[in-house]
Amino acid sequence: AQSVTQPDIHITVSEGASLELRCNYSYGATPYLFWYVQSPGQGLQLLLKYFSGDTLVQGIKGFEAEFKRSQSSFNLRKPSVHWSDAAEYFCAVAFSYNTDKLIFGTGTRLQVFP
Amino acid sequence: NAGVTQTPKFQVLKTGQSMTLQCAQDMNHNSMYWYRQDPGMGLRLIYYSASEGTTDKGEVPNGYNVSRLNKREFSLRLESAAPSQTSVYFCASSEAGQSFSTDTQYFGPGTRLTVL
Numbered sequence: 001a002q003s004v005t006q007p008d009i010h011i012t013v014s015e016g017a018s019l020e021l022r023c024n025y026s027y028g029a030t031p032y033l034f035w036y037v038q039s040p041g042q043g044l045q046l047l048l049k050y051f052s053g054d055t056l057v058q059g060i061k062g063f064e065a066e067f068k069r070s071q072s073s074f075n076l077r078k079p080s081v082h083w084s085d086a087a088e089y090f091c092a093v094a095f096s097y098n099t100d101k102l103i104f105g106t107g108t109r110l111q112v113f114p
Numbered sequence: 115n116a117g118v119t120q121t122p123k124f125q126v127l128k129t130g131q132s133m134t135l136q137c138a139q140d141m142n143h144n145s146m147y148w149y150r151q152d153p154g155m156g157l158r159l160i161y162y163s164a165s166e167g168t169t170d171k172g173e174v175p176n177g178y179n180v181s182r183l184n185k186r187e188f189s190l191r192l193e194s195a196a197p198s199q200t201s202v203y204f205c206a207s208s209e210a211g212q213s214f215s216t217d218t219q220y221f222g223p224g225t226r227l228t229v230l
Contacts, residue, residue, distance in 0.1 A: 043223050044221040049218065107156055
């Protein structure tokens with residue numbers, strides 16, 4: 001079955017430290033990949049997305065993600081975390097063009113200590 | 115430009131009561147969606163509307179109905195609420211009327227619903 005896995009439920013980092021949030025998907029073909037962020041009490045906001053081309057994708061707020069086909073992964077990274085990055089992060093995958101299903105991972109909650 | 119708005123923000127219902135969640139977008143988007151978010155389960159699609167006048171079931175449609183009132187508004191109705199419908203409900207919209215799964219979706223702030 002098609003699925004998206006975010007192995008880390010909760011991550012804590014110090015402000016200024018680097019960050020990597022993991023996302024893995026199960027499927028053979030190249031999917032369409034998204035990262036969304038949800039601040040407390042808010043809806044989701046798109047950080048970045050990947051459809052094709054350069055496997056390193058730049059997004060908003062200084063985030064980037066790298067698609068690795070061999071590992072079926074699309075990990076989100078940021079070199080230096082700010083306290084305002086504390087939020088929940090969702091990886092989402094569409095497994096084909098023009099499908100009616102965007103599958104979300106279960107989310108990773110990021111806590112930032114000063 | 116308010117984006118996607120949802121009302122109400124919070125609601126408590128008793129089992130068997132009905133209610134309608136309202137959603138509106140002012141971005142002239144074609145597609146609109148309703149999701150529910152439950153702890154440890156991510157977001158799951160309830161219904162979507164690829165264009166005005168059309169609606170389709172998503173992953174978890176049972177117990178819900180929707181109406182695409184016009185291009186701006188997409189409502190979600192619970193006819194007889196059950197405790198299993200306690201959740202946070204998000205409305206979203208996207209520009210494309212086709213292949214919506216690859217288009218950026220813009221989310222509202224959510225409605226937190228509790229069914230006792």
